[in-house]
């Protein structure tokens with residue numbers, strides 16, 4: 001086994017570290033075996049593979065297309081098996097269990113209720129089924145010795161016309177498991193300002209929302225999301241890098257929008273592997289998260305779609321540790337950023353930071369002290385006195 005050195009996390013430490021996830025799609029995180037099971041039970045015969053391993057690989061390959069539009073086509077299969085109450089409860093429960101087993105202590109998981117109505121469920125029935133599943137998953141996680149709390153974000157699809165209705169649904173369930181609102185789907189051609197009514201409504205209700213922006217489309221989308229719609233957070237937001245110039249000597253200058261995002265501490269929900277698949281970034285090492293972290297933007301690390309990206313929170317951090325040499329202190333910084341940016345009340349965020357996250361990292365950072373290995377260096381001759 002790899003020997004832990006102070007600060008540099010091993011894969012096992014990364015998994016055990018408390019993590020906070022703000023951007024994860026319920027319909028992008030199913031277990032492949034569950035997709036196969038529910039398809040069989042409900043008679044959905046459109047799956048490209050029926051062996052769970054092969055199906056998992058199919059999702060990853062199909063999503064590896066370099067285009068957001070093609071990436072999104074794969075969701076037809078997951079949404080097809082999420083049309084009944086039982087299926088939604090099962091998928092949500094497994095989501096909470098899987099995240100907890102990966103060391104996630106707080107998650108905001110999103111889905112679009114309007115995509116789960118094909119078998120006759122109402123929007124309310126969809127939300128109540130998913131909520132029941134999350135509570136069940138939290139309970140099972142606890143039985144396994146893992147602690148997790150999951151809140152739902154209701155997404156409206158940006159190409160459709162139901163955002164006002166979904167915003168009202170989010171507001172209705174805000175004290176019952178739903179913590180905010182989002183819009184997702186193909187970005188080009190569907191600017192966030194198409195949904196101004198929904199955002200204005202949520203602002204008047206003092207509710208919270210995030211907007212997928214600056215992923216497949218650039219600065220105008222981020223600018224609209226913030227300055228026209230009033231988003232609390234940005235889903236991805238990677239293209240903010242287009243407003244930052246790095247000179248040959250490493251000097252950096254920020255445009256007005258990038259300055260605003262940094263100065264106002266706008267949380268960026270970054271999803272590195274997803275960005276590689278849709279072509280929003282070329283490699284982990286070149287992902288804008290490296291520079292944005294150095295410049296102290298309010299950056300968070302997220303999974304987006306664990307099934308399509310074959311990822312988990314731990315894997316996202318492993319890639320970043322490999323690419324940028326991040327330490328446990330960096331991991332803690334990203335995690336505290338995420339917790340500060342969550343949509344639950346301030347006192348609860350603060351308690352999660354002080355009672356769960358910081359103690360969790362302190363314990364991991366102290367582990368090297370108790371490893372026998374680091375005390376077994378041979379003494380140099382005559383060094384005994386110097387040791388004292």
Ligand SMILES: O=c1[nH]cnc2c1ncn2[C@H]1C[C@H](O)[C@@H](CO)O1
Nearest residue numbers: 025027075110111112155184185212
């Ligand atoms: O990264 C994404 N960008 C835009 N839309 C996305 C992304 N990942 C998933 N979606 C879409 C597809 C899902 O069906 C929908 C709701 O979760 O959100």
Ligand SMILES: [Zn+2]
Nearest residue numbers: 184212235304
């Ligand atoms: Zn997303």
